[in-house]
Amino acid sequence: MNRRHALRAAAVATSLAASLSLALTGCSTKGGDSAGSTDKSGFRTGPGITKDKINVGVLTDLSGPVAPLGKSALQAEQLYLKQVNAAGGVCGRSVELMVRDHGLDVQKAVSAYAEVEPQVAALGQLSGSAQTAALLDSIEKDKLQSFQIGASGTVLGNPHLRLMASTYDIDMVNGVGFLVKAAKLKKGDKVGHVYIEGEYGGNAAEGAKYAASKAGLTLVSQTVKPTDKDLTAQVTALRAAGVKAIVFSGVPAQTASLVGVAAATGLKVPVLASAPAYVPQLLATPAKPALEKMLYVASPWPALSVDDPSVKKLVVDYSQAYPKDPVNQAAQAGNAAGSLLVGTLKAACEAKDLSREGISKALRGLTAYSEGFHGPQNFSDPAKASSTKTYIAQPSAGVPGGLKQIQDATEDPELAGYLASNGH
Structure with missing residues (x-):
């Protein structure tokens, strides 16, 4: 199974x-x-x-x-x-x-x-x-x-x-592909993997683990509960393991703790987060400088600061x-x-x-629906995601949504194998 x-x-x-x-x-x-x-x-x-x-x-x-x-x-x-x-x-x-x-x-x-x-x-x-x-x-x-x-x-x-x-797992497969390039990761490198217990974190973890295995990366995993707010223990473990980057699927309050503590303790590595882990209100916290420098967000949606009429x-x-x-x-x-x-x-x-x-x-019957979306979406088959592309953005104060877009909607080459292995 x-x-x-x-x-x-x-x-x-x-x-x-x-x-x-x-x-x-x-x-x-x-x-x-x-x-x-x-x-x-x-x-x-x-x-x-x-x-x-x-x-x-x-x-x-x-x-x-x-x-x-x-x-x-x-x-x-x-x-x-x-x-x-x-x-x-x-x-x-x-x-x-x-x-x-x-x-x-x-x-x-x-x-x-x-x-x-x-x-x-x-x-x-x-x-x-x-x-x-x-x-x-x-x-x-x-x-x-x-x-x-x-x-x-x-x-x-x-x-x-x-x-x-x-979906969360698709975004993680695509996102880890981006992270490998952004952090200049090599086979054998250790990558921190922090995810929230439950359906959301578990599904994101599924994609992250697949992409990491294909890239030859070693994941150092830590789980958190939805109510956890202080991630000092998790950061301490990742720092001791010598990770070169972190993949994270949690909630916004945890993001500020993870990135802020990592930066304060010298673990200044790129952090790739799932979309639910970020809100622009985080830029009003003491973690703002670290967030703008270290955090990337993998999302089904483009940054709100893009030059697009809709x-x-x-x-x-x-x-x-x-x-x-x-x-x-x-x-x-x-x-x-x-x-x-x-x-x-x-x-x-x-x-x-x-x-x-x-x-x-x-x-x-909606097989190429685009109104409200950014590219045609196929809703004919409930067993398949309507899109398999992911945007990458980075926190930035002073722009709508607090994010600037780093990469347009992209499908990583490894995604096809992942979808096939899961019956999709």
């Missing part, structure tokens, strides 16, 4: 446990109404669809470890839908969000899902890899098309769950709508989620089928 399948098995086990918990507490959802009804004109509708509204759920982190990212993604999608509704909505209806905060807590996510599922046509945002894993069985039973913010490859292959752009429009619109909240890359994910949701609903409307089955079928 390869690591992806092992992680998938663990996700299924978590999901089954959560489903059992729901059943025992009498909170299980009812998927039998998902087929909807058909009016005299042959137009099908389903749960969450009224004469003037399309109700869509959002389950995200607004109070936990990645709340700055969750808030930004939510606000960007709300802004996108506000603009769509002002222009007439979709299928003569406004698209309305029912938002629930799970705080990156699995049981809260399960409870929130049970509450909103009967009332919505889709989940327009679902964040948190562990939370998503716990809901997989319910999502498939209820045939509730869900758009995940944050992309663990372990959940690929579920017909009613759709990831957007590249990116510039997003930055201007978001900054005007939320002047007190600094824009970050999660806003791109939220904007893309809104765009993909609307594109899917429009296609379903054209097919005269806004039932849950109709919405899922409409999504799978």
Whole structure:
């Protein structure tokens, strides 16, 4: 059993446990109404669809470890839908969000899902890899098309769950390829590998380990919990091992500790981080100089400072709508989620089928969708990521999103072998 399948098995086990918990507490959802009804004109509708509204759920982190990212993604999608509704909505209806905060807590996510599922046509945002894993069985039973913010490859292959752009493991394969060149790494070099326990970190680790093995690098691994804030112990171990670079998949508060402590103790080596590990607020911490010099971010999204009309429009619109909240890359994910949701609903409307089955079928018909994205995305196969390219950026104060782009969307030569080895 390869690591992806092992992680998938663990996700299924978590999901089954959560489903059992729901059943025992009498909170299980009812998927039998998902087929909807058909009016005299042959137009099908389903749960969450009224004469003037399309109700869509959002389950995200607004109070936990990645709340700055969750808030930004939510606000960007709300802004996108506000603009769509002002222009007439979709299928003569406004698209309305029912938002629930799970705080990156699995049981809260399960409870929130049970509450909103009967009332919505889709989940327009679902964040948190562990939370998503716990809901997989319910999502498939209820045939509730869900758009995940944050992309663990372990959940690929579920017909009613759709990831957007590249996954954490893909970004790590592509990112380590960049790191080898940036840090001038050679076969036999030791590279620190710090990752958060759970679906997110585990999936990123899968890609990092594959890329490191292909480059002949020796990984010195350290795991952290989502609630850990002081990474001094991990840095001390990596420094003692003599690592030449560090690969990191954690949350923003941990990034400041990792990079700041490394720099302060003389371990001034390049650090490659997964996208959820960075927010521009980190540049207001004492770690700012080290972050600007040492950190690189591997992301499915371009830096918000690039000279691209759609990116510039997003930055201007978001900054005007939320002047007190600094824009970050999660806003791109939220904007893309809104765009993909609307594109899917429009296609379903054209097919005269806004039932849950109709919405899922409409999504799978989008084989080269680009609005809200940076390059065509293929959503026809739930078992495959819609994109296999990764951007590399570096922290920089004074620019939108606090990142400057170092490398455009790139697919590392080793990625094809990785995808093949994992059945993708």
